[in-house]
Amino acid sequence: MATPATRLGVEAVRANPMAPPKARYKQLLHFASRLDPLPAEFHTPEHKVEGCVSQVWVAAQLDRAANTLSWRADSDSQLTKGLAALLVVGLSGLSPQETVQISPDFITSLGFQQALTPSRNNGFLNMFRLMQRKALDLCLLQGGKAGASPGHGPGAATTGAAAGEEAAGPGRPRGGGEAAPQPGDAAAEPSASEQQHMGPVAASMRRKLQDAFQPLRLELVDESGKHAHHAGVRSMGKAGQKGETHFALSIVSPRFQGLSTLKRHRLVYASLAEELAGSVHALQMNTQTPEEAGVV
Amino acid sequence: MATPATRLGVEAVRANPMAPPKARYKQLLHFASRLDPLPAEFHTPEHKVEGCVSQVWVAAQLDRAANTLSWRADSDSQLTKGLAALLVVGLSGLSPQETVQISPDFITSLGFQQALTPSRNNGFLNMFRLMQRKALDLCLLQGGKAGASPGHGPGAATTGAAAGEEAAGPGRPRGGGEAAPQPGDAAAEPSASEQQHMGPVAASMRRKLQDAFQPLRLELVDESGKHAHHAGVRSMGKAGQKGETHFALSIVSPRFQGLSTLKRHRLVYASLAEELAGSVHALQMNTQTPEEAGVV
């Protein structure tokens, strides 16, 4: 697989790190001008990159036959649009699986960061993160029987992909100005059961779930104590003396919207793949959307 | 009348401003050693000076025949006791009326301030303020028929004054360790009627009432509008175009404890003497102790 850095080689070479910043900005304008337009229907919260100094939208289309993603993006800032163009060029043509495995470090290899202020760099990173999250969604859905296609996005036919599936997070509210619930809208109060001290495995799981689902409520209870009679488990290498083996998870996230329970569980399993391959051998799950949990 | 500065002349001369601070401290120890003892019964909240780095108590006794006050004081700090001794020597022998008229500026004339830290200086000033407040109480009670004497203080007989009346605020709880309610214990919420904009006279009245009574609640409503038909009043010099002539006052203060309504009103009138001599020609009053108002 060609790394994004290689793919972006052409651009990166042109983006000579010795060039004065103003010349780099001129390049960004050039990239922006070559970017395929993203129709206005895609200027919706589900495609919007948070935490940018300007407005940025990104959308993916999956070519099922080739298992490759093609990206489009837009911004009301020309310079930001140039940055988005770099990512679009660099990431289009990769499979969802390849996309999620790229380390954000590659952004530094583009050599643009020195010319950017902290806020623009941050926006650049946020664009990349949203693209990865969209790829992850597709990735996980592919993992199982994808079931009924959740329907084509408004622009699905326009890019000519064989079997286009608009990949901006299955089942999220489409179009319109309706704002998706933002993380931080409601803050979950830790429940009594969750107040227990966490072991390192639980802490790691919590962090990953937090990052992947930006949940409005997240309760993760280590129930290994209840299963302490599994003597074999206790001595099992990684689980170690902490014996973090059994967990109960209750999570509320807008990312579950429109997904079946099976798909939701698959998303959770995927995000905790490392722990489930390691010490954790039982995870009881309760997954809800904010509406189902009555928190919006 | 001999000014306190003159009275303290002997001490002030000895407190040579050119002497190094340590020599001044030695003088304070000397003053402290000459101070008449204040019996432990007087070590109560009513005699205690607030805002000192150490504990200080002051008590007054009134010689009715001569109309002079004699003071006693004590402190658990020797240096503070020396400062208290300066005030005791300086203020004993003055009438209550003379005492209340002394400006705090005289403290600077004692030449001790350079040797003192801000906190000690502040404590010094607070001692003086408490002494003036005690003198004011006596002063105001003298002004009217003092009625039944509120009883002799525990140490009244010991100093040999002709008709000793312990002057630490009439009717305040005596002895014991019972703490008097502190200003700031409860904070009064400004009422709707009091929320109106205040004129300069009202502001000045408020400030004086605040200082004199440290009230837990203070509502001062300018009702001059209701009396606007008093055309004569409106044009009366001092009242000016603001026409601040009629006020309604509701005040809750621990300083009213044990006082008849008449005495309370006299205290208020005394503190607002200037305004009542000027533009204000009607003051309706409601005076309560915290217990009566149900706020403790």
Next chain:
Amino acid sequence: ARQASSAPPSLQSQQASGELWRRDFPILDQSVHGHRLVYLDNGATSQKPETVIRALDDYYRSYNSNVHRGVHALSARATAAYESAREKVAAFVGAASSREIVFTRNASEAINLVAQTWGTATLRPGDEILLSVAEHHSNLVPWQMVAQRTGAVLRHVPLTKDTEELDMAAFHDLLSPRTRLVALVHVSNMLGCIAPAAEICEAAHAVGARVLLDCCQSVPNMPVDVGRLGADWIVASAHKMYELLESMPPWMGGGEMIQDVFLDRSTYAAPPSRFEAGTPAIAEAIGLGAACDYLTTLGMHRVDAYERELGAHLHEQLQAVPGVRIYGPGPEEGVGRAALASFNVDGIHPTDISTILDQSGVAVRSGHMCTQPLHRELGISASVRAAPYLYNTKHEVDVFVEALKEAISFFTM
């Protein structure tokens, strides 16, 4: 330009003022991206003169110590300097007493303090809080929180369609006996418009409402006299009125704000200590005192006159650039405007403008300037703001305008 009220220097000497004054600001003497720095982001943070920097340095080198509580020499010196700063600030804003001055961390905290003490204790369901669409987030969010908690209702004064100032006719319409608080920005950090403070305070007090004025953009730029404004609280990094403070319950617990602490209860000290929990920002207070000294020496009337001159020049030059749209009233409209100018250029994102201006050494602000609702009101998502201060010159304004023209051609060429 409006003349200063007391012995205004001639325009010539005013023009010289900026050149003279800027020498007191060491930070200005630097290059950015190969160009001499033109700092026009004073609405966000202004620079510190040499005397203020030295006051801070001197504090840490000579008498750094905790205040109020110590009895040793260093502590005495720090306490005296800290409290003398309070006196200086009181004199600077014309407060009746230094006890009216509370040092908070920033203006946001000051407004939160009023909202969470006076607001929570006073407001009842149905009571109205009158704000405007031009408020800084710091003067919106605290009231949203307190409204949610108490059931009070928020009302917002709109802008006039033509001059984009506070619509005073609408203000008077919205004001009613239900209004318990009017909280408005004195000088808008985006529009530059100046609110008629006296008219607002008089009308509000007539219906029994309290007035809080957000003076962050006025206190450093023009003479502000708390007594003449007539507001109940003013907020400008840290200033509020005293009378009301007495009746406000404490907010944060700890440190200097207590009188007596028992294991289960405490009694509280009188203001301003009641509202200054913990070790305060001593060096910063002392620096603020030095800043007041500096401005007082220059004379706020001279500063105001010079800034108006500079602001008029900025407005005039900026308006002449094709495609530029400046928000807020013109310098000759209504009460006039502060020296700052927020604007947009047709078809170019404000952040792109500020990025390219930075390449020419010109520092301006772009974004929503913490006034998202105002930007929504104006139908835009962001803008550019050039905010000169006393140390900027007409020449720098010209440099900025030239750089702006270059930036525009950079994007449109």
Next chain:
Amino acid sequence: ARQASSAPPSLQSQQASGELWRRDFPILDQSVHGHRLVYLDNGATSQKPETVIRALDDYYRSYNSNVHRGVHALSARATAAYESAREKVAAFVGAASSREIVFTRNASEAINLVAQTWGTATLRPGDEILLSVAEHHSNLVPWQMVAQRTGAVLRHVPLTKDTEELDMAAFHDLLSPRTRLVALVHVSNMLGCIAPAAEICEAAHAVGARVLLDCCQSVPNMPVDVGRLGADWIVASAHKMYELLESMPPWMGGGEMIQDVFLDRSTYAAPPSRFEAGTPAIAEAIGLGAACDYLTTLGMHRVDAYERELGAHLHEQLQAVPGVRIYGPGPEEGVGRAALASFNVDGIHPTDISTILDQSGVAVRSGHMCTQPLHRELGISASVRAAPYLYNTKHEVDVFVEALKEAISFFTM
């Protein structure tokens, strides 16, 4: 004295450390009342090394600007320095991420933040908060306020009668499933005793309680690792753990803490921004970062070892003075003690002692050190505290003890 765990220098070289280190602190090179300053009031405020003073000065002279929001060069530099300070602080206390660090105005504000957000949202009537009689007012008053509001109940761990440390037997007795929070001082600012943090956290978590540790006197003096302590929040000028921060509602409104603001409602940013309303203390954060650098270069294990050596010397010399009573455990008792020593002298008021010590150039603290309940517990109204820091020397301790003897004869002669 306990040895540092990693490559401890010999006692000789440790002794030299103070002499060497003190050269980095310009303020120490001065005379007070004709005597060379001996600054022993470090429990209140410690002095700043040259590098920290220069970092502040450099900030104001070179890149003073508002953080996060600007796109120009100065703002970028200020933002980078501000956030890098957060990184440095995170590394210094062993936090898992810089997002766990919230900069507050002071430790009082930090505890108030936890009390008024987590406390108000979580505590129910009958829930118990476990404090100790040795807490600083800042760790008492906020909980009193929140208990009053929520109906939670305060409990207090007493001291052992003999060694005057936290009575751990009583701690375990008081802990119950009703306990929702344990908030204790890590190193007492008056007794110098060190709380067994790991034991406390383990026991508290076992009953489902959260733990807040007041580390104001430990973080600057000994290696503190948040992960190893196991507390949910630590407070030390400004440090807390991140996970919980996510679930805490916002506190003060305004500035950087928002995500989107509408006229009637707002959404809030993620921590730490959520809790940093308004323009932060940028220079101070940068200075704190420089301080972390400085201490890291010295090595906290060396600092700790040197301070223990110094503290033992202080305790020994002080104990030998007739009529002196030192509070708290001895250096060899229990977990040991911090370098500070609070004491009283028979028949002389602590403030009188400190006043006369000041005349000899020795700066100590006297009063109740914001621990009135603890003083009541010990049956005293005030005490004197000598708190040496890394730049003090054994010689200075001797100067102090000599000056104390002179002060005693001043009053008793």
